[in-house]
Amino acid sequence: MDNNVGRYERYRLWDYVRELKEKGLVRHIGFSFHSGPELLEKLLQEHPKVEFVQLQINYRDWEDPSVRSRANYEVARKYGKPVVVMEPVKGGSLAKPPQEVKDLFTAYHPEMSPASWAIRYVASLEGILAVLSGMSNQEQMRDNLSYMASFTPLNEEEQHIIHEAQRILGNSRTIPCTACSYCTKGCPQQIAIPEVFRAMNLYLGSGQKEQAREAYRAISNKADLCIACKQCEAVCPQHIRIADRLREAKEVLE
Numbered sequence: 053m054d055n056n057v058g059r060y061e062r063y064r065l066w067d068y069v070r071e072l073k074e075k076g077l078v079r080h081i082g083f084s085f086h087s088g089p090e091l092l093e094k095l096l097q098e099h100p101k102v103e104f105v106q107l108q109i110n111y112r113d114w115e116d117p118s119v120r121s122r123a124n125y126e127v128a129r130k131y132g133k134p135v136v137v138m139e140p141v142k143g144g145s146l147a148k149p150p151q152e153v154k155d156l157f158t159a160y161h162p163e164m165s166p167a168s169w170a171i172r173y174v175a176s177l178e179g180i181l182a183v184l185s186g187m188s189n190q191e192q193m194r195d196n197l198s199y200m201a202s203f204t205p206l207n208e209e210e211q212h213i214i215h216e217a218q219r220i221l222g223n224s225r226t227i228p229c230t231a232c233s234y235c236t237k238g239c240p241q242q243i244a245i246p247e248v249f250r251a252m253n254l255y256l257g258s259g260q261k262e263q264a265r266e267a268y269r270a271i272s273n274k275a276d277l278c279i280a281c282k283q284c285e286a287v288c289p290q291h292i293r294i295a296d297r298l299r300e301a302k303e304v305l306e
């Protein structure tokens with residue numbers, strides 16, 4: 053896309069599509085995008101008439117440094133643009149994830165396909181206009197219809213299972229808290245550390261900021277009480293920098 057933008061300007065393609073819309077020949081103007089958030093922001097600033105953006109989003113690419121699904125998605129949301137999702141199953145690869153990921157999924161929903169987890173993940177994001185899923189046969193179409201005909205967004209437990217899958221695939225910013233609660237016993241402020249991290253992971257793993265804030269609000273002893281004594285860090289088997297991550301949670305969720 054970077055290379056094409058100059059050509060769009062040179063041949064006045066933005067004006068051309070706007071004219072088509074004015075003539076009633078197209079209903080909505082949008083574009084498919086494969087570059088990074090800086091360029092997306094520039095285009096949305098310069099072309100406020102754009103009504104939607106098509107982005108590559110899936111749980112594997114959410115934090116991928118070359119695809120940058122999350123960063124692009126956040127720019128589209130910042131400008132209030134609905135998103136059409138492409139590559140929700142990452143070219144079919146998430147229909148056949150590693151066995152460890154498959155086991156996670158089937159332990160929770162023995163009857164549901166790995167592809168269904170990938171598609172429901174993106175369809176559960178806020179502001180999604182459509183999810184484009186390439187299907188090669190009737191079996192795949194039936195599978196898609198079985199959970200999209202009456203769509204239910206991922207619940208909190210399912211979101212956490214996806215975060216585990218992201219971690220296994222080595223592409224996650226989520227906090228690797230296992231909720232063992234070793235840290236809470238010695239905390240002088242009795243902060244509900246695992247619950248705070250669980251709420252924060254809703255945001256970090258799938259951008260569900262409102263859902264994360266709601267989960268955070270329901271916690272009685274929150275991150276703001278932390279005095280950074282770091283007693284908890286000495287016992288955390290996952291070596292999480294708990295005080296820093298609590299400060300981060302406070303900034304994002306309060």
Ligand code: SF4
Nearest residue numbers: 239278279281282284
């Ligand atoms: S650093 Fe914060 S969370 Fe950890 S024990 Fe101290 S007060 Fe509790």
Ligand code: SF4
Nearest residue numbers: 229230232233235288
């Ligand atoms: S000790 Fe570490 S892994 Fe265990 S609940 Fe606390 S933060 Fe999470």
